[in-house]
Each structure stands twice: as structure tokens, then as C-alpha cells.
Amino acid sequence: MTSKCHSLKDLQSRLTHFGFRGEALASLREVTGFLTIECRPTGSDETYCKTFIRGKPYQAAVSETKRQSSGTTVTAVEFMYNLPVRRKRIKEAIDLEEIKFQLECIAVIHPQVQFMLVF
Structure with a gap:
């Protein structure tokens, strides 16, 4: 949910960046016991992974999981644990x-x- 949309026109023009510059992911990080963000950029064969445990970030690394296509996967476990x-x-x-x-x-x-x- 967001407070940045005030009309139907806002939905058509503001939803081009899924989360308004990552603010949704930052909020999710704060209320999730375990959060992983895996991303394979277009044109790359490697998948990168960033993990957060109870809001604490761990070093980003190349993921052991190989993705078949480019894109991002966000996995949240223990939602609203705190x-x-x-x-x-x-x-x-x-x-x-x-x-x-x-x-x-x-x-x-x-x-x-x-x-x-x-x-």
C-alpha cells in the first residue's frame, strides 16, 4: 500500500517503478524475520543475492541458485515477526x-x- 496515489491518474503514471525507489523493500525489511532479494540483470549469467535477517543486512553475494531468465525475486519469511x-x-x-x-x-x-x- 502507498499514500502516494491520490487518484486513478496517479496509478497510471506512478506505478512504473514498483515501490517508489525501493521504499517498499525497506519497509518490508523492517517487519520481516528473513528477507532475500535475488536478481539477475539483463545480459548477465550471474544471479546476485542480498539477505536481511531481522533487519540486519548481510553481504551481497553471487547466488548459488541459477535463474533461467533475468528478473528479481523477493522472498519474505516471518512477516511482522516484531x-x-x-x-x-x-x-x-x-x-x-x-x-x-x-x-x-x-x-x-x-x-x-x-x-x-x-x-
Whole structure:
């Protein structure tokens, strides 16, 4: 979610950078017990990986996992580990449906991007 969209026009013009310069990833890092970001740049055979454990960064490295195509994968485990009150308020079935709906909307707007939700 973001507070930077105030109209439908904002959605059409502002969603070109998925997270407004990485702010979404920084927020996710703070509330996730284990976060990995794996990226294979276009034109490269190597996949790079950056890991965060409870917000603490670890050195970026070449990933042992080889990607078949370019792109980025973000994996978050132990979501809201440090916010027990908010975690208790999550209603898995309802919130999961909302997350799925939001991802589907973004996927329709950007068919060239592959999204996968694993729960």
C-alpha cells in the first residue's frame, strides 16, 4: 500500500517503478524475520543475492541458485515477526484474498512481469 496515489491518474503514471525507489523493500525489511532479494540483470549469467535477517543486512553475494531468465525475486519469511499485535489482527483468509487481488491488479497492468504468491 502507498499514500502516494491520490487518484486513478496517479496509478497510471506512478506505478512504473514498483515501490517508489525501493521504499517498499525497506519497509518490508523492517517487519520481516528473513528477507532475500535475488536478481539477475539483463545480459548477465550471474544471479546476485542480498539477505536481511531481522533487519540486519548481510553481504551481497553471487547466488548459488541459477535463474533461467533475468528478473528479481523477493522472498519474505516471518512477516511482522516484531509486531505481534498487528500480526494477531491479520485474518489469514481475508487478508490473503486482498493480497491476491492486489497482485492480480498489478499483474494485469504489467503483463511482462511474472508474479507468484506462495503461502
